[in-house]
Amino acid sequence: MSKAQIYEAKTEELILPILEKMNFELVDVEYVKEGSTWYLRAYIDKEGGITINDCEAVSRQMNELLDREDFIPDSYTFEVSSPGLGRPLKKEKDFVRNMGKEVEIRTYRAIERCKEFRGTLTAFDKESVTIVDETGSPITFSRGDIALIKEAIDF
Numbered sequence: 503m504s505k506a507q508i509y510e511a512k513t514e515e516l517i518l519p520i521l522e523k524m525n526f527e528l529v530d531v532e533y534v535k536e537g538s539t540w541y542l543r544a545y546i547d548k549e550g551g552i553t554i555n556d557c558e559a560v561s562r563q564m565n566e567l568l569d570r571e572d573f574i575p576d577s578y579t580f581e582v583s584s585p586g587l588g589r590p591l592k593k594e595k596d597f598v599r600n601m602g603k604e605v606e607i608r609t610y611r612a613i614e615r616c617k618e619f620r621g622t623l624t625a626f627d628k629e630s631v632t633i634v635d636e637t638g639s640p641i642t643f644s645r646g647d648i649a650l651i652k653e654a655i656d657f
Contacts, residue, residue, distance in 0.1 A: 505533075506532075506533040506534070509533045509542065509573070509574050510531045510532060510533050512571070512573050513531045513533075513542060513544065513568075514528060514531050516564065516567045516568070516571065517531070517544055517560070517564055517567075520560055520563050520564060520567075521546060521560065524548075524556070524559070524560065525548060526546045526547065526548045526552070526556065526560065527546065527547045527548060528544065528545075528546060529545040529546060529547050529585045529589060529592075529593075529596075530543075530544075530545045530585065530592060531543065531544050531545070532545075533574075533578070539578070539579060540576050540577065540578035540579070541578060541579050541580075541581060542568075542574065542578050542579070542580045542581070543580075543581045543582075543583060544560070544564070544580075544581070544582050544583070545583055545584065545585040545589070546560060546582060546583075546584065546585075547584065547585055547589075551584065552584040557582040557583060557584070558582075560582045561580065561581075561582040564580065564582065565580060568580060587653075587655055588652050588653075588655060589652060589653070590650055590651060590652045591605070591651045591652060591653070597623070597626045597631075600623050600653055601623055601624075602622060602623065602624075603622065603623060603653055603654075604620065604621065604622055604623075604653070604654040605620070605621065605622075605623045605633060605651055605652065605653055605654055606618065606619070606620050606650075606651070606652055606653075606654045607619040607620070607621075607631070607633065607643060607648055607650070607651045608648070608649045608650040608651075609643065609647045609648060609649055610647060610648075610649045611647065613643075613647070619633065619635065619641060619643075620633075620635070620636070620654055621633030621634050621635040621636065621641065622634045624640065625642075628645070629644065629645055630642050630643060630644055630645060631643050631645065631648060631651060
């Protein structure tokens, strides 16, 4: 495991009990460098959406744990955030929640001269994702070809 994966896993282990008490869901944890600054981010959600006060409450409790555990030697900024409307589907529960809904898929490489697809999510497993496009045709993607998959949002 990489350094980032180790830090993310430890953060997930620490934050899950906090979120369970508050009936929040952990969407994702990331440890990334942006410019010269390292960020440890936790994305959380709940039915009806997350507020700034929710993020602040989790951040306060989590900062105490991070200070006590002190498992990241680098200087970093810890943030708690909502995943937003365009949150990517990453975990199995994300796919289950979006079954039968319209999703957008972006691929790393062009497939039949196209890298962006939209359709109804009809199936998924560890190796593939299947949607039905607007013509009613099923399209199956290898997970390795998918750069991003998220719920489609129309404004």
